[in-house]
Amino acid sequence: MIYQKEDFRKLFDISSDVFSKLEIYHALLLKWQKAINLVSPNSIPQAWHRHFIDSSQLVELIPETAKIYADLGCGAGFPGLVLAIMRPELEVHLVESDERKCQFMRTVARETGANVQIHTKRIENVSDDFCPDFVTARALSSLENLFEYCLPWAQKNKNLELCFLKGARAEEELEIAKKKYSFDYTSTQSITDSGAQILSIQNLTSM
Numbered sequence: 001m002i003y004q005k006e007d008f009r010k011l012f013d014i015s016s017d018v019f020s021k022l023e024i025y026h027a028l029l030l031k032w033q034k035a036i037n038l039v040s041p042n043s044i045p046q047a048w049h050r051h052f053i054d055s056s057q058l059v060e061l062i063p064e065t066a067k068i069y070a071d072l073g074c075g076a077g078f079p080g081l082v083l084a085i086m087r088p089e090l091e092v093h094l095v096e097s098d099e100r101k102c103q104f105m106r107t108v109a110r111e112t113g114a115n116v117q118i119h120t121k122r123i124e125n126v127s128d129d130f131c132p133d134f135v136t137a138r139a140l141s142s143l144e145n146l147f148e149y150c151l152p153w154a155q156k157n158k159n160l161e162l163c164f165l166k167g168a169r170a171e172e173e174l175e176i177a178k179k180k181y182s183f184d185y186t187s188t189q190s191i192t193d194s195g196a197q198i199l200s201i202q203n204l205t206s207m
Contacts, residue, residue: 187200
C-alpha cells in the first residue's frame, strides 16, 4: 500500500498545526529538489509515503524519558526534522555534512518554527558537542559503523537508545555487529516497506 497525504492524520495523532507545518516542509522539498538533489528524484511523487510517513513511524519509539535527540546523516531532514516538528518539546540535533542540505533544513526550520540545532559536520566530529538520549539514522551506514559513531555517547549515557531503519540486510548486519559489540535489540516491521524493519537498540557496549 502506498500512503498518501490524506492518510497521514489517520496514522498519527497530530494537531492541525503540526500537519500544516509538515505541508510547508513538503512544499519546500518540492521547490528545492528542482535545484538540489535532496532525495532520490524517483521518490518525489511518493514523498508523503517514502519520507514523511516513513519518518513519522519512529515517533512512537521515542522513549518517554528522552529529552535530547540526535539524527545522524539526516540529509534533507528525514527522519529528524519531521520528528522535531511532531515532538517540539525535544532538544533536537541534526547532523549532516552537506552544507546545501543544511541550508535546506535551516529554511524548513525557519518556515515551520522547528526548534533544532543543525551541525554541519561529519558524525565522528560531534560526539563532544552534546550527549543524546535517543539517536536515529536512516539509510546511512552499516550497523557496525553506526555503533562506532554512537559508542562514545553510550559510554556517557547508559540509558541511550538507538533507532535505525534497516532494509533486507538487517539480520546480516546484526550478526556482523555482534562480533564487536554487545547490545540488546527489538525489531519492528516498517509500515512503509514490507522488506524493511526498525531496530531499537539498548545497552550498547564494545566487546
